[in-house]
Amino acid sequence: MNKLVRMFIIQWSTLLQYRANIVLWLISEIMPPLIAMIIWYRVAQAAPEQARPSDILAYYIFVIVVSLVTQAWTGFFLAREILDGQIAQDLMRPLSLFWRHIMNHLAEKLLKLIFPVIIVSVFLIFWPSILFPTPPSLSQILLFFASLLLATVLSFMISACLGLLAFWLENAYQILRFKDLLEELGSGRLIPFALLPPATYTLLSLLPFRHTVSVPIEILLGQIQGHRALLFLGYQLAWIMALVLLASWEWKRGLKRYAVPAQ
Amino acid sequence: MPSQPSETLPAPVSPMKASSLRRLFRIWRSLAKASLMADITFRFNFLLGIIRQGLWLLVFVLMIEVMFRNINSLVGWQKSEVLIILALSRLIEGAMHTFIIPNLIHLVFEAVPNGTFDFHLTKPLPVQFYTAFRQASTESLGNVIAGILLLFYALSLQAQAPSVSQSILFLFLLVLSAFIYYSLLLITAVLIFYLERFQGIWGFWSIFSEPLTVPFTIFPRTPRLIMTYLLPLAFIVFVPAQAITGKISWSYLPVALLITIVMLLITNIAWRAGLRRYSSASS
Numbered sequence: 001m002n003k004l005v006r007m008f009i010i011q012w013s014t015l016l017q018y019r020a021n022i023v024l025w026l027i028s029e030i031m032p033p034l035i036a037m038i039i040w041y042r043v044a045q046a047a048p049e050q051a052r053p054s055d056i057l058a059y060y061i062f063v064i065v066v067s068l069v070t071q072a073w074t075g076f077f078l079a080r081e082i083l084d085g086q087i088a089q090d091l092m093r094p095l096s097l098f099w100r101h102i103m104n105h106l107a108e109k110l111l112k113l114i115f116p117v118i119i120v121s122v123f124l125i126f127w128p129s130i131l132f133p134t135p136p137s138l139s140q141i142l143l144f145f146a147s148l149l150l151a152t153v154l155s156f157m158i159s160a161c162l163g164l165l166a167f168w169l170e171n172a173y174q175i176l177r178f179k180d181l182l183e184e185l186g187s188g189r190l191i192p193f194a195l196l197p198p199a200t201y202t203l204l205s206l207l208p209f210r211h212t213v214s215v216p217i218e219i220l221l222g223q224i225q226g227h228r229a230l231l232f233l234g235y236q237l238a239w240i241m242a243l244v245l246l247a248s249w250e251w252k253r254g255l256k257r258y259a260v261p262a263q
Numbered sequence: 264m265p266s267q268p269s270e271t272l273p274a275p276v277s278p279m280k281a282s283s284l285r286r287l288f289r290i291w292r293s294l295a296k297a298s299l300m301a302d303i304t305f306r307f308n309f310l311l312g313i314i315r316q317g318l319w320l321l322v323f324v325l326m327i328e329v330m331f332r333n334i335n336s337l338v339g340w341q342k343s344e345v346l347i348i349l350a351l352s353r354l355i356e357g358a359m360h361t362f363i364i365p366n367l368i369h370l371v372f373e374a375v376p377n378g379t380f381d382f383h384l385t386k387p388l389p390v391q392f393y394t395a396f397r398q399a400s401t402e403s404l405g406n407v408i409a410g411i412l413l414l415f416y417a418l419s420l421q422a423q424a425p426s427v428s429q430s431i432l433f434l435f436l437l438v439l440s441a442f443i444y445y446s447l448l449l450i451t452a453v454l455i456f457y458l459e460r461f462q463g464i465w466g467f468w469s470i471f472s473e474p475l476t477v478p479f480t481i482f483p484r485t486p487r488l489i490m491t492y493l494l495p496l497a498f499i500v501f502v503p504a505q506a507i508t509g510k511i512s513w514s515y516l517p518v519a520l521l522i523t524i525v526m527l528l529i530t531n532i533a534w535r536a537g538l539r540r541y542s543s544a545s546s
Contacts, residue, residue, distance in 0.1 A: 020458065024466030031473040039330065039337075042481045047333035174311045181315065185322050191329050200325070 007100060011107040026115055029071065033063045033189050040192060051194055054133045055221070059192055061123060061131060062217040065116040067189060069109065069148060070155040070212050074101050075163030075179075079172035082164070085260040098160075105156055136220055143229045147216040150236035155212040157243035164247060167254030182207060188214030194223060208243075211236045287392055295362070295399040302401040309401050316357075316405035320413065323349050323476065338480040345478060346417035348504045350410050351437075352475040355499060357406025359444055364468065365400040367452045371464050375455045378543045391534050395449065418507070425507050432513055433506040439523045440499045446526035447471055447494070449534060456537035475500045495522050 015022070037060035044053040078101060081087045090097035123131040136144070162179055166172035184190050186209030193201060193214050204210060215232050218224040224232055303309055327349065331342040340348075374380040374394075386393050418425065425433070451467040479487055479501040491497040498519055505511045 018460070018463070020461055021463030021466075024463035028466040028469040028473075031470055035473050035477060038481050039326075039477055042338055043330050043334060046337065050333055171307065171311065174308065174315075178315060178318075181318055181322065185325075190322065191326055195329055197329065197332070 004099060004103065007103045008107060011100070011104045012110070015104075015107050015111055022111060026068070026112065029068065030064055032184065033060055033067065036060065036190055037063075040195065043195075051192070052133070054130070055194075056192070057130055058133055058221060059194075059217060061119065062220065063189055063213060065119055066148065066151070066213050066216055067187070068112050068116045070151045072105060072152075072156040072159040073108070074105055074156055075159035075161075075176050076173070077101070077104070078160060078163030079166035079176065082166040082254075082258075083170065083172070088260045091255075101160070102156075109152070132221075134222065136222065140220055140222060140229075143233070144216050144220040147219050147229075147233055147236065150233060150240065151212045151216050154208060154236055154240050154243070157240055157247060158208055158212070161243050161247050161250065164250040164254060167250065167258055183209045183212070186210060187212055188217075193218065208239045211239060287389070290388065291392075291396050294397060298398040299401055302399075309404075312402045313405035313408075316353075316403065316409055320349075320353060320406075320409045338478060340478045340480070343417050343420035344504070344508050346413060346420070347507060348478055348500055349476055350413035350417055351500045351504055352410075352472075353406045353413065354410025355437075355440060355444060356472055356475065357403045357408075357410055358441070359448065360400070360403035361407060362399050363395055363445060363448060365402075366395055366397050367448055367468075368465065369398070370394055370452055371455045371462055375541070376459060376462075380541060381543055390538065391449070391531070395445070421508075423509075425509065428513075429507060429509050432511075432516065433503055435516060436498070436503040436506050436519055439519045440503055442523045443495055443526050444471075444499050446523075446530040447496075449530045450526075453533045453537035456540040471496060471499075478504075492522070495526065498522060 037056065040051070040056045040060070041053050044051050044056045081090075081097075087097055090100065120131070158179070159176075162176055163172060165175055169175065186204045186207040188210060193204070193210065196204065211232070215224065215236065219229045219232065324346075327342060327345050330337060330345070335341070337345065370380070374383065380394075383390055383393050383397075448468060448471070451464055454461060454464055474482075474490065474496055479490065479497050482490065487497075502511070502515065502519060506515070
């Protein structure tokens with residue numbers, strides 16, 4: 001445990017050297033959902049029967065908050081370390097490199113959490129009715145936090161599984177960029193699930209990405225209710241377990257065939 | 264000056280001639296050609312890039328389809344007109360990612376941090392020209408192609424074909440748009456001379472590119488005015504799109520021209536100031 005704490009502190013202080021960068025990363029992460037929010041808000045103004053403008057506003061404020069919490073960049077770094085041979089150092093260390101990545105992830109999240117917390121508190125204090133057109137029940141709030149936690153783990157696992165492909169593919173970065181595309185669409189960031197035509201809705205629900213952003217919000221805003229909410233938590237858990245198995249399989253198989261690139 | 268055997272080397276060019284547009288164009292053409300050829304040998308990457316950009320286009324088209332499922336026009340823009348905006352954004356961004364942005368990425372992540380920018384200074388070429396145009400990349404050619412195809416498709420959906428006068432105005436504005444986009448990119452890239460670890464600069468570039476795909480009339484008044492005159496993003500895609508759809512008249516051209524000139528002036532002042540700050544990497 002002590003080792004993990006120390007590892008976290010190292011990751012945290014490395015991250016702090018890049019403060020200005022992080023602010024810009026943050027803004028560029030917020031931009032796409034912000035633009036999408038304005039588009040769907042205008043669409044809802046013109047055709048309120050499908051979704052009310054106030055619903056769109058609430059949904060997208062939470063999209064921004066939840067994506068900041070759940071987004072993971074682990075896969076990119078994992079791929080880079082595998083491709084340039086850096087993981088050889090980790091193999092000699094007393095702790096698995098996964099712990100380093102998890103700690104890096106936690107440090108990053110903790111730093112970025114500052115912004116979602118500010119956004120949510122400002123709205124809660126000044127415009128609570130924008131955030132919650134209908135106030136959520138306590139069980140909805142609890143289920144939301146459970147689902148948010150699972151979403152964070154799931155997003156991390158998706159990214160890690162794709163990053164580990166670098167053992168086999170020199171183009172792992174390319175794969176990660178395809179993931180960005182699917183994620184943008186499949187997570188409900190670009191088009192809210194509530195507005196999708198039925199066929200696309202079903203198709204995109206088969207991907208794991210809906211469970212990384214949209215599902216917690218749908219639970220909080222009451223679009224997924226009662227025992228269906230529990231069912232969705234089950235889906236999230238199932239995805240996580242499948243991906244943990246996949247990642248450990250990739251790791252074992254990958255290490256067997258791994259040759260460190262010559263320096 | 265070292266003595267040169269004049270029969271083997273071309274006569275030294277005068278500074279005036281050195282930056283004559285024709286010479287720069289010829290140099291750029293051969294630089295771009297060489298790097299595109301080198302790039303295309305990595306066929307797999309090239310192919311994946313095209314597939315990815317094709318998929319992105321489909322995603323955006325899907326988004327527009329969903330938008331117009333229940334409405335006929337969005338803040339005064341019809342579906343085919345929104346498709347024109349999308350097409351233009353693909354085209355212009357594709358062009359920037361082909362010719363300019365890879366070079367600025369090189370500047371920010373490689374040349375300045377590692378001090379190889381020294382070599383940019385010693386080339387017998389204007390430094391800004393060499394920095395911004397030294398290579399071209401095939402990675403985003405897919406967007407250029409997709410943009411052109413979609414533009415013609417969207418224009419064919421229009422009830423009325425654009426008039427000759429509209430088309431000429433559009434082409435003028437499109438050229439100015441490239442200059443304005445170039446200026447915005449370069450002004451932000453210059454920051455690397457001041458903040459050598461500030462590689463988050465690319466974040467600015469995604470901030471610039473995000474709003475390009477939508478009609479600016481969706482924005483509330485204040486952000487819209489800011490993005491039109493202060494940070495003239497509107498002139499990159501939205502204003503040319505207004506021209507080809509007949510929503511603005513020729514009276515807009517002087518405004519666009521003025522903004523372009525101001526932006527280019529700021530770019531050059533910023534660039535020169537940046538160069539004076541450059542101190543190479545210690546070694």
